[in-house]
Amino acid sequence: MNSSGSGQKAIEAPLMDIRNISLRFGGVVALEGVSFDIAEGEIRAIIGPNGAGKSSMLNVINGFYTPQLGEIWYEGRRRGSIKPHNIARQGIARTFQNIALFEGMSALDNILCGRVTLVRSGFWKQLLWWGPAEREETEHRERVEQIIDFLEIQAIRKTPVGQLPYGLQKRVELGRALAAEPKLLLLDEPMAGMNNEEKEDMCRFVLDVGDELGTTIVLIEHDMGVVMDLADRVVVMDHGELIADGVPQEIMNNQDVIDAYLGVAH
Amino acid sequence: MRRAFGLEAAQSTVQLFASMAAKILAPEGTRCEQNGRLGHDSRHWRVRHETNRPALSPPAAWRRRIAASIIADEGIPIVPNQPAADERTIPQLLARNARNFGDQVAYREKEFGIWQSWTWKEVAEEVEALALGLIELGIEEGDHVAIAGRNRPHLYWSFVAVQSVGGIPVPIYQEAVGEEIGYVLKHCEANYLIAGDQEQVDKVLEEQSVAALLRHVLYLDPRGLRKYDSSRLHAFKDIQAKGREVKTRRSGELERRRSALDGQTPCVMLYTSGTTGNPKGVVLTHHNIIWASRQSCAFDSLTNKESVLAYLPMAWVGDFIFSIGQGYWTGFCVNCPESSDTMLTDLREIGPTYFFAPPRVFEALLTNVMIRMEDAGRIKKRMFHHFMNHARKVGVDILSKRRVPVADRIKYTMGEWLVYGPLRNVLGMSKVRIGYTAGEAIGPEIFDFYRSLGVNLKQLYGQTEASVFITLQPDGEVFAETVGIPGPGVEMRIDEAGEIHYRSDGTFREYYKNPEATASTRDSEGWVATGDAGYFDQATGHLKIIDRAKDVGKTAAGALFAPKYVENRLKFHSDILEVVLFGNQREFCTAIVNIDLEAVSNWAERNSVTYGSYQELAGHPSVCERIRGFIEETNRAIAEDPQLAGCQVHRFLVLHKELDADDGELTRTKKVRRNIVEDKYHDLVTALYSDNKSIETSTEVTYEDGRKGTIRANIPIHDAKVHTAAHNGSGGPRP
Known part of the structure; x- marks a missing residue:
């Protein structure tokens, strides 16, 4: 347990260190001995063919799955088995491959939901909505408005998200994840199903999140162009195993990666 | 005595009520005393407008108005030609507003979901801070400063700050592409740019030759700009902070520059869009702007209680007059939308x-x-x-x-x-x-x-x-x-x-660096x-x-031929997409009509008109009948105007294909190229001026992939009823 001097440690030690993770569902091996680290402030991409174990990896990181073997070190501390809502309190937020928003609620309310773990006043105080509770809500709303401004979705602030086009729903979902003020943001295929223009917008937002808010981002994405442009470092997985780890340039020239993607004659 | 007193008392009571009523009924009236000259003018005019305006008796009223525009007539509001000595420049007006109604809201902008507001006093302070900051940056009198971005209070303040230090603001269309901006910036030799966000900064810096010219760039929204070369790129807020820092040292200089301004100093330079050739830089002086604002405010009795939404491009003269000219003259509130x-x-x-x-x-x-x-x-x-x-x-x-x-x-x-x-x-x-x-x-x-x-x-x-x-x-x-x-x-x-x-x-005053154009226009x-x-x-x-003016001609009978006027009137009908009118040097006017596929097919669906193709729909008798209805209705309206009665459409046909830019019939901005259409469809035009009931034609078309094809059609030609002019018009029914 090494909790002292975290400011200094953050530079030396990674934000998250994933050591030798293995995850099995019955006889199915989802992950096998995967190790990599996530440095503070970087954009870390996880890529790989379908069924490579990318989403499982993300679910292990956010505590939804508990691996049978291996350790996860987060902010210099070893993390034991943990409930997902406690993960959120530790500063990890995510978006989903399939959009998971509250369709009947407005974009604003959806994003406001992201702040649930940061609400301090209790149920009764909020019911009375007086004094501190009211001030607190104003505070939260201010933060949410900054996110709305950041993502340029002012025009849909009050629109029920069910009525929004796909690209904008994705943006609202990113907004909700950001509302939790995460240290580590997990994005599961944020650009899937988008047209080029929407993709470009989304890329800019992802980059800006890293630049402006200093959030560390882990990103799963299929679009190689996007990954190579955005990511600082890339992890490549295939059949539940890690086959390469490095900066985009190295990854592009790595023979194992090429084989995994294009297939290889046996 | 007693009676007289009673009468007097009654009179004074009546007067009291009357003045109370006047106060209630004419709130502008009460305001103007507080707000000084302008309010007075507007009330004055309003009263005269209601009571002394002559009733409309046609030619006399017309003549009088033309005359009135030259010499002040009692019916027309004319404010004195020169405003007071301390109201001759926009920076002076800002100071006046801050003095006279400093606590009134001058600007609002919706940001973070809430309308943020700035009073005149605050605006004066913000503008001063920026002006001082610009002086500290080394701006010279006579420097041109480009301003690009969406409507935001800060950019509006930039105009006034630049004016205060003797510079000339040059607003740029936000959507303009790199080359256009490049041309403008090079033409006016702008050394400074104040931009709304990264997009605008990028656009300008991408043009190498312009980038070399620029000494300093200010930006409002820092997003995405952190990694840029910072030696000449500054945040708007930082420059203001700098300005506040050096206030004691620099305010003398600012005062000197402000007092050097007069009515003849350029207030703003606006580039006209220029449908032909390069855009021209129109130089407007403080006197121009303030004069136009005063007259128009008096005309509509605008007061400082108005509220406007500033959403039109800042580079457009209208926005400058509404949001700055009239806004500063009356002191009303300018609201900027969130996005x-x-x-x-x-x-x-x-x-x-x-x-x-x-x-x-x-x-x-x-x-x-x-x-x-x-x-x-x-x-x-x-x-x-x-x-x-x-x-x-x-x-x-x-x-x-x-x-x-x-x-x-x-x-x-x-x-x-x-x-x-x-x-x-x-x-x-x-x-x-x-x-x-x-x-x-x-x-x-x-x-x-x-x-x-x-x-x-x-x-x-x-x-x-x-x-x-x-x-x-x-x-x-x-x-x-x-x-x-x-x-x-x-x-x-x-x-x-x-x-x-x-x-x-x-x-x-002039077109900037273009005396020939100035001379040929004025x-x-x-x-x-x-x-x-x-x-x-x-x-x-x-x-x-x-x-x-260049499109207007004469018919063979000598009547005025104004194609655009008639075409526009016809296009007000949603079923008509495009019309080309012929008649210059001809006996009467004819038209080639293009239907609007969306509107007409919608109508056809509701009225059980069946068709297989555009061509079939365009040639359908009931569609043609419908178009004829529109044309005759328009003819009737045109005939009411003796000057234009000669432009009534006598014969028309509905074209079997849509006019298309790929075929060269339209420009890329969807304007009809009249000569090319006339040339290409000369057989149809000839038929329109014959007695034929229909015409067999074939037309070459270009498909989107560049292949060419031909379509053949038998197009019916229709007659439309025309009317005798209301008075002594020259157009009459065709024999």
């Missing part, structure tokens, strides 16, 4: 009292309402249509304060409660006291729709070179087809060719050629714009 997408929501939230929009905005709003009404419940729909029909009947008359039967008034009041009021609210026009539209012809139906709802929508005619105002429509004399009477202090004349000329104090006596053809309507004395 361009939220304009309609923001419009509703602000509820401006003074509103400007080009016709397409009004069109879009109307279409929006109509579509939503189609989806409404039966009762609502019936109520809407019932009361809208009533409004169409009497609404315009009620707004224009004409005589309307009492029963109709009562019904209109009911409609006001049930339909008109709520509808105006949805449109964000509940509080609009004066609305203006300009820029292009507005469809009479759209125009009357808003007026019948009780929105006082008016038209004006203007130009960048005139500091906007040439003609305006006074309250109570608003017509869809004309653009109003000469603005106060504007002289006008129509030359032999029909081209409109004007002369006023608002007339621009003669030695100060008359400026507008390039538009028009004439003063005999009955009302209002100006009617018919076309660009």
Whole structure:
């Protein structure tokens, strides 16, 4: 347990260190001995063919799955088995491959939901909505408005998200994840199903999140162009195993990666 | 004695009540005492306007108005030519406003979901801080400063800050592409750029030659700009902070520069869009801007209690006059929307009292309402249509304060409660006291729709070179087809060719670095050629714009031929997409019509008209019949105007293919290339001027992938009924 001097440690030690993770569902091996680290402030991409174990990896990181073997070190501390809502309190937020928003609620309310773990006043105080509770809500709303401004979705602030086009729903979902003020943001295929223009917008937002808010981002994405442009470092997985780890340039020239993607004659 | 006293007492009581009533009924009147000269002017004018204005007796009123525009007539409001010595430049007006009503809100901007506001006092401080910061950066008097971005208070302050330090602001269209910006910046040798965000900064810096020219770039929104070369890139806020820091050291210099300004100093330089050739930089002086603002504010009795929404491009002269000229002159509040997408929501939230929009905005709003009404419940729909029909009947008359039967008034009041009021609210026009539209012809139906709802929508005619105002429509004399009477202090004349000329104090100083163009536009006596053809309507004395001067011709009979005017009128019908009118040097006018596929197919569907292709639909007898109806209706309207009666369409055909830019028939901006159409379809044009009932033709078309093909068609030619001119027109029915 090494909790002292975290400011200094953050530079030396990674934000998250994933050591030798293995995850099995019955006889199915989802992950096998995967190790990599996530440095503070970087954009870390996880890529790989379908069924490579990318989403499982993300679910292990956010505590939804508990691996049978291996350790996860987060902010210099070893993390034991943990409930997902406690993960959120530790500063990890995510978006989903399939959009998971509250369709009947407005974009604003959806994003406001992201702040649930940061609400301090209790149920009764909020019911009375007086004094501190009211001030607190104003505070939260201010933060949410900054996110709305950041993502340029002012025009849909009050629109029920069910009525929004796909690209904008994705943006609202990113907004909700950001509302939790995460240290580590997990994005599961944020650009899937988008047209080029929407993709470009989304890329800019992802980059800006890293630049402006200093959030560390882990990103799963299929679009190689996007990954190579955005990511600082890339992890490549295939059949539940890690086959390469490095900066985009190295990854592009790595023979194992090429084989995994294009297939290889046996 | 006692009786006399009683009488006196009674009189004084009456006077007391009268003055109380006056205070209640004319709030502007009470305000003006607090607000100084301007309020006084506006009240003064309003009273005269109501009592002394001569009734409309056609030619006399017309003549008088033209005369009035030269010499102040008691019916026309003319404010003295020179304002007070401390109201001659925009920075002086800012100081005056901060002094006279410093705590009143000057700017609002919606940010983070809330309307943030700045009072005049705060604005004066912000502007001063920026001005000092600019001096510290090394800005020289006479430097040009480019300003690019969406409408934001900070950018509006930049204009005034730049003026304060003796610079000349040059606003740039936000959507302009790199080359256009490059041309403008190089032409005016701008050394400084104040940009809204990264997009604008990027666009300018990408143009290498321009980037080399720029000494410093200021930006408002720091997002995405952290990694840029910071030696000449500065945050707006940092420069202001710098300015505040050096205040004691630099304020003497700022004061010196401010007092060096006078009415003849350039106030702003605006580049005209330039349909032909490169854009020209129009230099407008402080006197131009303030003069135009004063006259127009007096004309419409604008006060510092107005509220406007600033959403039109800042590089457009209209926005400069409304948001800065008139805003600073009266001291009213300018509201900036949150983003361009939220304009309609923001419009509703602000509820401006003074509103400007080009016709397409009004069109879009109307279409929006109509579509939503189609989806409404039966009762609502019936109520809407019932009361809208009533409004169409009497609404315009009620707004224009004409005589309307009492029963109709009562019904209109009911409609006001049930339909008109709520509808105006949805449109964000509940509080609009004066609305203006300009820029292009507005469809009479759209125009009357808003007026019948009780929105006082008016038209004006203007130009960048005139500091906007040439003609305006006074309250109570608003017509869809004309653009109003000469603005106060504007002289006008129509030359032999029909081209409109004007002369006023608002007339621009010069085209920057382009003396030839200046000389060819403005003669030695100060008359400026507008390039538009028009004439003063005999009955009302209002100006009617018919076309660009170079397109206007004469028919063989010597009648005026104004193709654009007729084409525009026909295109107000949604079924007609495009019309090309022929008739220059010919016996009578004919037209080739293009149907609007979307609108006509929609109509066909509802009326069980079956068709297999565009060609079949265009040639369908019932479609042609429908078009004939529109044309005859338009003919009837045109015939009412003796000058234009010769432009009635005698024969027409509906073209079997859509005019297309790929075939060279339209420009890329969808404007008809008249000569090419005439050339390409010369067989059709010949047939239009023969007695044939139909014509066999084949046309070459280019498909989108570049392949060519031919389509053959047998096109029927139709006759349309024409009318004798109302008075002594030259067009008559064809024998």
